[in-house]
Amino acid sequence: MTQPEALPPVPVVRLVGAGFGYEGVVAARADLVVQAGEVVALLGANGSGKSTIIKGMLGLIDHLGGEVEWFGRPMASFRERWRVGYVPQRELAASPVPATLDEVVRSGRVARIGLLGRYRAADRRAVARAIRTVGLDERRRTPVRQLSGGQQRRALVARALAGDAEVLVLDEPFAGVDHESQEALAATFRDLAANGVTLIVVLHEVGPLEGVVTRSVCIDNGEVLYDGPPGQRPASMPDDPDPHGGHDHHHSGDHEQRPRLGLLP
């Protein structure tokens, strides 16, 4: 009697010819499969469409054809949204009403507790854990508007983690952040990756995440031009979005079967 073949792992996210845009006009179209545990950098110049792709895969802008699946389920019927944490490309909006770091991070738990749910001991522990992960333990009761720019970015990461997210989708987490805060953020991402959290990171360049990124996806003009190990790039890219990418990192997923355009030797 033969052993049944093991089923292939269900990808964290799977895009097949997925188009995204605004008011019915496609701004980016992508094929992309990310497996659990990967650290995928979406690289490209400003306006290349990399942020459009992640906003599209999260359902934040119009989905205009093709397929988007999270954990094997079509996006429209994917209910366990807390498994995906989103970190937008900005600091926390300067709110007219004060809110403590604890309150902001706790809002990342709302999807878990439900619309009419109340925060219980387990939720408070998860929030404390998320804040500890980003190293802001001592600022829990501080109004977020008193945090520095770098600390606010870390607060956004904590908010995304608060729901015990298995995957983080981050939009330019280092943009406008000073060198010291970049190092602190990069250390946080390194720890998260080491603990098996999948990271999908929009970056201008790999920079602080060199050695952490396991795979680069280069975007130009709303299309995937390259999908493979970091450190290589398509000749047709307008500039080098991956100048510090490492080499020889293992990566998984079906992206290897797709044609690569004009790879440099």
Add this chain to the structure above:
Amino acid sequence: MSASAALLSIEVLDYDFMRRALVAAVLVGLAAPATGVFLVQRRLALIGDGLGHVAVTGVALGLVLDRAPVFVALITAVIGAVVLELIRSRREAVAEMALAILFYGGIAGGVVLVSRAPAGGRSLNQYLFGSITTTSTSDLVTFGVLAVVVMTVTVALGPALFTVSSDEEFARASGLPVVPLNLTLAVLSALTVVISMRVVGVLLVSALMVVPVAAAQLVTRSFRSTYLAGILVGAVVSVSGVVASYYLDTPPGGTIVLFAIGLFAVTLIAQALVRALR
């Protein structure tokens, strides 16, 4: 309590109309900042003004049809709030223009309609400038029910409303029903406007939703404490404004709002002094 304070409070409470006015002041003072704190957080502090103006059309329609003006105003304000929110959710770029059209259309509709009402424009004044001392027992029941609905919903949906008011994009990425939550807040705003218009008048409705929150946030550090301090400030300035208006013979609505602004100004100055002395 000092003898003079006791004397004042007893005299105020001697009259039925003042007792009803004080109960109405407490209800409105609690409900208006409870909604206002989320509107301020969403940077929609002035939406109360727009909805107040739509309510004027409702009041005028009620007067023309000889139906309960408060009830008709409630319906028109809710419809206005929902339409505005749906426009905002689909075309954010035109939301401000839509608010302006609603704002002017509401007051213009009210003025034209009321000219056809049997009592003419006289009855409209009590809604434009407030008329808390004419609050009837049935008004109090209506205000009470609406205030309980507003407070219950803002507490029950507090975490979700905070999330969507703080960061709508993140709320959507988290899978929260953003449009229904925003519609809920819009309807709560309409309810609050209708409760408040008899107390401070539609021209000052937004003040009672916003100024107590503005005063509270000067001394608070968290959203929760701002919510609690806001409704406390709202209730205190509403009651003290009504009492003061009785003795000063001033319009209660304007007096309440001036008390709220005065408290804001005093807190701001005190805060600046404390900082300077440190």
